[in-house]
Amino acid sequence: MSNQNRDLDKAFGQFSSNKTQLCDTLEPKELEFDSQEDVLDATQSIDFDKGDIIIKKSGIYLVIAGPQVAKLRGARNRWIDFWLRVNNVDLPNSNVRRVLTDSQEKDVIPLNTVCPLNRGDTLNIMMASETESEGIGIEAMQPDGEPTIPSIILTLVQLH
């Protein structure tokens, strides 16, 4: 079936970032995206502008984000939090935390939620850490002979 003939009545989208983003302030920071998987007509139903994911179809959405956390310096335990923000307001009960000790630690923190979103709503993935001087954040990597490891992968699926 060609893309033109396929009837996509549910919105979906996959976004990622190939840029390392570190917490350089103690204030919450918006994670930015730089690519959207061009899956059929997905670009017509969800869009993005830097860190803002823009919903074009109203509905109930499943949001799954996987930030690749890392720490560049230091050997003390430091926490890093990730949560969702809808229309510039933090989404309750969406926060997740990981504690990092040294620069060898790499991990993906799953962040998932189901929330109603309306046309025009903006969704942001927020990040905050305990310190701004130890290079804590999300890291993109380029292993030899493998696909790029993005600093974050975000998937949105309209459920209803």
Add this chain to the structure above:
Amino acid sequence: MSISFSEKKYLKKSLVIKTLLVFIIFVTITSFFQLSFGASGERDPSCHVLEISENCELSGIGHLVYGDLTIGGVLALLFHYFAHKSQVRLDKIIFANEEQNRRRKDFAVFHLKSQTTAMLFNLGRIKKTVSFYNSAVKSPYQPLTVEEKERSWKMRTLNERIRFEQDKLTRLLDIIRSTLVGAQDVIEPEIVGQIDGVITFLGEMTIEEKPDLTMEFMKYRISKRKILYLLEKLKSYSVDSHEFKEIELAMENELKRYNFRNDDDKN
């Protein structure tokens, strides 16, 4: 719903006629029933079972037909008449209520549309004023000269203008919020949610001052896009059907082109 004096007079007259009519029917029927219930058991075998005459006593079946069944029929007719009357009245009330809701919805959508357009205009003014302010900050000047005085004056007045426009935006948001609260029972929940999202987003929007004294209107493009989405939805409202039309995603590209064409700078 108010009732005029002439209507009241007419209603009173009609009520008197109806009462008289019911009274006459009641008297006639009860007289007839008195006759039928007055029947005794002794009767002439030559009389018909339903015969009513001076020489014939009313039979048991006659009792049933003339008495119970007729009373039942008359009462059924009477109750049906009353039920019909009250149903007609209820229908009128429901129709009037629906009509009022439709008028409220029309007004709310019209009001929201004009306020949203005003908000879009206001955002544009803030953006432009911030741009003028930044130009004033960056303009070259020599200390203790007329240039410096003019630059300071521009910065001060433009800063005041930005604050003024921000206050205006806050007022517009309050107006939209109160309109929404007043009309949330007549507007579709999806639209209410969308408007609420725009209000929430714009309410949290900030103008950041940078270390070099310039200002940045954070997320202007997104704000504008959200308002355009909302306007597009509000414009799809039809006063004939009192419904919002479905927005096709194909319109998206057109909207995008419009959006970018009107953006002077892309943040």
